[in-house]
Amino acid sequence: MAGRQVRTVALVGVGLMGGSLGLAARERAGVAEVRGFSQTRATLDLALERGAITAACDSLEEACRDAELVFVCTPVRLVVKHVREALRAAAPQAVITDVGSTKGPLMRALSPTEQRRCIGGHPLCGSETAGVANARASLYQGATYFVTPGAHVDADAYQLLYGFLGDIGARPVAVDPEEHDRVMAVVSHLPHVLANVLMSQAGQHAGARDALLSAGPSFRDLTRIAGSNRRVWTDIFLDNRAALLASLAQFQEGLQEVLEALAAADAPRLGETIVRAREQRERMLAAGSLPAEDLYRLMIPVPDRPGVFSEIMVALGDAGINVEDLALHHMSPELGGTLTVYVLGQEVCERASHVLGVLGYEVSTRREVEAE
Numbered sequence: 001m002a003g004r005q006v007r008t009v010a011l012v013g014v015g016l017m018g019g020s021l022g023l024a025a026r027e028r029a030g031v032a033e034v035r036g037f038s039q040t041r042a043t044l045d046l047a048l049e050r051g052a053i054t055a056a057c058d059s060l061e062e063a064c065r066d067a068e069l070v071f072v073c074t075p076v077r078l079v080v081k082h083v084r085e086a087l088r089a090a091a092p093q094a095v096i097t098d099v100g101s102t103k104g105p106l107m108r109a110l111s112p113t114e115q116r117r118c119i120g121g122h123p124l125c126g127s128e129t130a131g132v133a134n135a136r137a138s139l140y141q142g143a144t145y146f147v148t149p150g151a152h153v154d155a156d157a158y159q160l161l162y163g164f165l166g167d168i169g170a171r172p173v174a175v176d177p178e179e180h181d182r183v184m185a186v187v188s189h190l191p192h193v194l195a196n197v198l199m200s201q202a203g204q205h206a207g208a209r210d211a212l213l214s215a216g217p218s219f220r221d222l223t224r225i226a227g228s229n230r231r232v233w234t235d236i237f238l239d240n241r242a243a244l245l246a247s248l249a250q251f252q253e254g255l256q257e258v259l260e261a262l263a264a265a266d267a268p269r270l271g272e273t274i275v276r277a278r279e280q281r282e283r284m285l286a287a288g289s290l291p292a293e294d295l296y297r298l299m300i301p302v303p304d305r306p307g308v309f310s311e312i313m314v315a316l317g318d319a320g321i322n323v324e325d326l327a328l329h330h331m332s333p334e335l336g337g338t339l340t341v342y343v344l345g346q347e348v349c350e351r352a353s354h355v356l357g358v359l360g361y362e363v364s365t366r367r368e369v370e371a372e
Contacts, residue, residue, distance in 0.1 A: 006164050008033045010067035010090070012060055012082050014047040016126065017099045018073030019135030021168070022052035027137045029167035037063035047132045064089040069164060071121075072098040077235040080109045087114055095157045097121040101184060102239040103148040103177035112306070115150030117157045120177055122146040122184075123170060130229070141169035148177040149314070151307040155328045155339075158309060162326065171322060174313035185243035190251060192225055192233055193244070199226035295324065295342055295368040296349035300361050303336040312339060312356065319355045321348055342368065 009025050011018040014036040025031035036053035037060050038044050044056035057063035064070050064086050072082045079100045086096045096118040098106065103120040110118055125143035145165050149158055165172040175183075202219070237244055254273075261269040302308045309328070316323060325342040343349050346367070353363045 004160055004163070006031055006068050006160065008035070008067045008069075010034075010063040010070040010086075011036045011053065011073060012063060012070065012086060013073035014038050014043055014052060014132050015073065016130050016132065016134055016139075017123070018071060019047055019050065019052040019132035020137065020139035021071055021073065021099075022047065023050070023135055023137035024140055024168035025164075026051065026054075028169060029164055035063040035067060043132060047135075050132060050135065052132055052135055060085050061089040064094070066091060067094055069160065070094055070096045072096070072100075075232060075235055076100045076102055076105075076239045080106055083118060084109075087118060093117070095119065095160050097147075097161055099123055100239075101188065101236050102181050103146070104181045104243075105239055107148055107150055107177040110150060112150075112152040115152040116154040119150070119153060119158060119161055120146075120148035120180075121161070121165075122148075122180065138169070140165075143170050145170035145172045146175050146180055147172050147313075148175060148180055149310040150177075151310050153310045155309040158313070159326065159328060166325075173322065174310075174317035176314050176318065179318065181240050181243045182246070185240055185247040189236060189240055189244050190247045192228060193237070193248065194251075195223050195226040199223045294346070295344060296346065297366045297368045298341045298343065298349065298352055298356070299364045299366075300339045300341065300356060301336060302339050302361070309339070311359065312341075312361070315355050315359060316341070316352055319351060321352050321355070 006025075006029060009022070009031050011022055011034065014022065018036070022034045022036065025034050033055065034053045035055045035057050036044055036047050037057045038047070041056075044053070047053045048056050060082065067090055070086045070090055072079055072086060074082050079098050083096055083098060083106060090096060094117065097120065099121055100106065101122060103122060106120050107115070123140055123143050123145045125139055147158075147161065147165075162172050198219075202223075258270070258273060260266075261273070300312065302312070313323070321343060323341055324344055327340045329338045329340070341352065343352055349365050353365055356363050
């Protein structure tokens with residue numbers, strides 16, 4: 001995405017995620033200066049040695065000073081605290097974001113003024129190894145990167161973050177923060193709970209060690225994430241407690257259906273649960289493997305009022321529409337401006353136009369160029 005060149009990035013936390021951001025910023029986005037802050041001096045020294053940062057800072061304030069873009073890459077229990085500190089320390093025009101796995105608590109903690117330049121973020125990538133020693137510039141390549149703009153987000157701030165994420169190879173997708181947490185409870189947090197329970201159950205059986213050594217791929221796949229970092233995942237479970245409890249309750253309902261079918265030796269009902277799961281999986285896989293299409297432009301006149309930009313981007317994200325690029329052309333407070341959004345494929349363009357039409361926006365579209 002063409003946009004303003006980011007020259008200075010600050011990293012609050014330089015582990016795997018922060019270190020990889022620093023490497024990607026320098027190698028892929030052409031960022032000249034990456035400042036890092038960590039509670040541990042040895043981490044900063046290693047980040048310098050690996051080229052993940054260009055300057056090791058003794059305080060968060062020093063790292064954030066004069067930075068255009070600040071990434072808070074600390075455990076979720078510390079994100080709100082460090083975001084607030086970054087907002088105070090950074091320049092008034094700086095954009096603040098994070099990489100935490102939950103978004104609701106952060107966005108609820110922000111005032112309308114803070115929401116203008118603080119945008120929640122969650123990249124769907126990572127590694128089974130941790131620390132800056134394992135950081136790599138390619139970590140974000142092709143990764144879905146959820147962004148959760150608040151109702152009062154500044155469009156220029158969003159454009160800056162969106163453009164930078166595209167430059168490092170990620171695919172940013174706007175989503176409502178509460179919806180993000182509900183989705184992540186199902187597709188990420190619940191699987192970790194289940195893997196832990198299944199692994200513990202297997203370990204209670206006599207001769208479990210021999211059984212595990214000869215376990216088939218199903219068991220290994222299901223328990224690969226069991227026993228992940230205790231502190232990190234305890235924080236995530238508690239931070240997203242309400243959504244995770246709801247997901248667990250729904251999962252219990254599914255288990256209860258299987259229990260009842262087994263108890264009754266009801267083969268058709270058992271088979272139905274398997275077929276239903278297969279069909280759902282096939283639909284999800286099909287949705288994620290669309291062929292390359294032509295690029296289409298949607299031009300949307302927008303009024304100059306808070307919440308418009310966030311409303312549009314979140315609506316498109318909720319509809320499963322990937323925005324390939326965007327641009328906002330300001331006119332005046334009286335006339336508003338024009339938001340231009342680019343999507344791939346005529347069908348996606350038509351869906352996006354319909355979604356925005358339902359919201360009351362007048363949308364004009366045009367086929368742009370053929371995708372390579």
